[in-house]
Amino acid sequence: MSWRGDSNSLLSVAKDQVLGIPERYSGYRMDLVNLLVQVISLQSTESADVSRRREAKKLVSAFGDEAARKRKGTGK
C-alpha cells in the first residue's frame, strides 16, 4: 500500500502531534517526524524484533548525536 497524500494519513496526524514536543533546535520537530517514518519503515525490511530494534537504536542514536550537536549550536 502506499501513502496517498498527507492530508488524511498517519503522517498528517503525526505532524500535528509533534507540535506538542519542544522544538529543541530549529527543524527538530520535522526531523522527528522523518525519524518516525524511518523507524516505521524498518518493519518493511526487518521482520525479526531483535534486528529491527538494533537498527532502530542506530537510527535514534545517530539522530540524538546530531541533535546534541545542533542543540549545542543553539544553546538549548
Place this chain on the structure above:
Amino acid sequence: VRLINARIQNFKLLESLEIEFSVDPDKPLTLIRAANGSGKTSLLYALRWSFYGMEGLPPQAADRRLSASFSTPGVPVEIQARIEFEHYDDVSRTRSRFRLIRSVTETPGLEDTVDRGPEILRLLRITSSGEEEMDGAQGIISRIIPSRLASIFFTNGDDVQQFISGHIESPRRQNAVHEAIRMLLGMDQLEIADRDLDKVLGSLKREMAGSGGGDLEAIIDELEKANDALDESTSRHKLESDRLARIDSAIEEDEKELTGLRGIGDIDEINRRIDALERDIKTLKGQEQSSLDGMKALLRSEATSWTLMAPELSSGLRLMRGLADRNVIPGTSLEVLRDRVELETCICGESLSEGSKALERVLELFQEQKEIEPVRAKQTQTWHLARQSHEAFLAEVDRGGSLQNQRNSTLSAYTDAVHGRQGKESDLEAEKARRSMIKEERVQELVRRIATARVKLSECNRALGEALRDISTQQTTVNQFNEEFKKAEARSKISAELSARRDAVEDLREVTRQTLTILKTDHVARVSEHMNRLFLDIVGSDPELDASVFKGVKIESDFDIIVQAGGGRTLDPDFELNGASQRALTLAFIWSLMAVSGKEAPRIIDTPLGMTSGGVKRRIVEMVSTPSESHADFQVVLLMTRSEVRDVEDLLDEWAGKSITMSCSKDYPKDLVSDWGVEHPVVRACSCDHRESCDTCRRHYDQTRGIAQRKA
C-alpha cells in the same frame, strides 16, 4: 499497489487468461464482463491465491483441486499466476515494479482427489537493468498488501455483509471492522514502533546508567526487571489473545458445520416424527379398509337394488301385491284342507261326506294345492320380504340415507383415508431421507468439540484477565522506577549526546502514542462520518426528511456498524436492509476506510451490482469509480455480468480504462452463438468491452440489447 497485468494458467477453467489492468488515473476502472459461470469468481480466487497462496482461499478450498475437475487422473497440471504490479514506497518516495509468480503442480487422482505439490513463490523487482530476485517474498507481499485485509481488497459482492451481517457473531464482525480500521489507519505499525522505541529507550538507559554509575545502575537494574516482568505479561496477554482468536475461529467453523447438519434436523426429533407418521399411516390404512368394507356392504345391500333396479322391482312388487289382493298368496293351507276332510265339513258348512261332490272337489283342491304349495310359499315369503325391504328402504330414504348419499359418504371417507395415507407416506419418505443425511457421529463430535472449546475459551478469558491485572500493576512499578531514574539522572553527570538520544526516543515515543490515540478516536469517527455521507448519498436518503427510511449509519465505539432509522431505532442489517443497501453500506465502509487512511490498493469486486437497480445502481458505480482525493494509484476492478452492466453503460464509458469479456464454452449452444470446438469446458477472454460482442463472446440475446457485433 497498482496492478499492471495478470496471467493465469490452469486455475479451474482459466486455462490461459491474460488481463491488462487500467493504470490510467482518469479512467481507473477495469471492467471484466462475464456471465454467470464464466470465471469471475475463479479469477477473484486466482488473484487472491497469487498474493496469499491457499491462505487467501476459503477454508474448504484447501481440500479441493485448483485445477479443472476434468483434468486427467495421474497427469500433473501446473497451475501458475503471474502478476505484475507497482508499489509506491512511503519512505523513499519511489515507485518500484514487481513481478510475482506463484505456481504449484497438482496431480489429480481418482474420485476427485488431488496430490498437490509445494507452492513456489517468486518475487522479482523489475529495474531498468533487469530483474532482481527478492528474498522473503511472502513477507514483503504481506507487508505491501496484508492478507488480513484480503476481504477489503478482494470483495465478493454476494458476500459483502461480513462487516454488517447480524448472522455473523458480533465479536467476529466487530473484530473484522476493528482489524480493517487498525490495519488501514496504520495503528498496528505504530504499536510495533512504540514497542521498538520502548526497547531502544531501555537500552539507552542502561548505557546512561553505565556512564553515570551510582544510584542509576541500581535503579536501572530494578527498572529492567520491572520491564521484563511487564514484557512477560504483555507477551502472555498477546499469546492468550491469539489463542482466544484461534479458539473463537474454531468454534465458529464447528458451529457453522453443526448448524448446517442441524439445519437438516435433530435426529431424535426426526425419529419421533417417523414413529408418529408410521402410526398415522397404520390408522389410515385401517380407515381405508373399513371404508372399502362399507362400500362392499353398500353394494351388496337391498337399498342398492331398490335404487338401481327401481322400475323392475316396483313392477314385481305391484304384481305380488295383486296376488295378495286376490288372496292367491298366501295360498290355502294344506293343513286346513286336511282338517276339513277329517271333519267331513267344509268351511262353508257343506258336508264332505264320502262320495260327495264337495269332498271330490276339496280333494282335487288338496292335490292342486299340494302341487303349487312350494311355489306359493316362496311367493309368500318373497312378498313379505320384498314389502318389508321396500318399506325399510323408503324409511331410509326419508331419513336422507339415499344410496347416493351413503355412496358419497363412504367414498369420501375412503378417499380421505387414501390421500391422508399418501401424504403421510410422502412425509415419512422425506423424514427417512433426512435421517439418512445426518451424520449423527459427526454431530456428536462437533457438539463435544464445541463444548471443549468453550471451556478453553473460558480459561483463556480468565488468563487474559489475569494478564491485564499484572500489566496494570507492573506498569505502575515501571513508571515509579522511571521517575526514580529521572531524579537519579539529574544528580549524575550524563553526556549531552546520551541525553539527546534519550530525549529523541522519548519525544518520538510521545508522538507515536499521541498519534495512536488520535487515530483510535478521531480517525475512526472520520471513517464513520465519511461512510455515513457515502451511504446516504448512494441510497438517496435525506435524514432531514421525516419520510426517509435511513437516518444514518455509524461505527459504534465497540466497532459495530449500525444503521439508524427514525425514532432512534436501529435496523437489523439482515432483515430490515435490502440487498442493494447492504451492498451500498459495505462498499461505503471500505471506500471510507481507504479515503480516511490515505492508503491505496486495488479494489477488486466480484458482482458489485447484484440486487441493485435504478439510481442506487448508478450511484454505486459513481462512488466506486471516483477517487476521493489524489488518485495516482486509485484502481478498481469490477467483475460484472451483462445484467449488471445494463443501465450504467454511460458510466462505464466514462470510467473504464480497460475492458475484457470472459466466456465459457459450456454456454454453447444455449447462450453462446459460436461453437469453440473444445472437448472440455474452458473460459476464454476477448477484448470486447461492455458495448461489444465478437465470435468468442456473442450471446443469442446480445443483438436485442443493443450490443454491437465486432470482428474478433
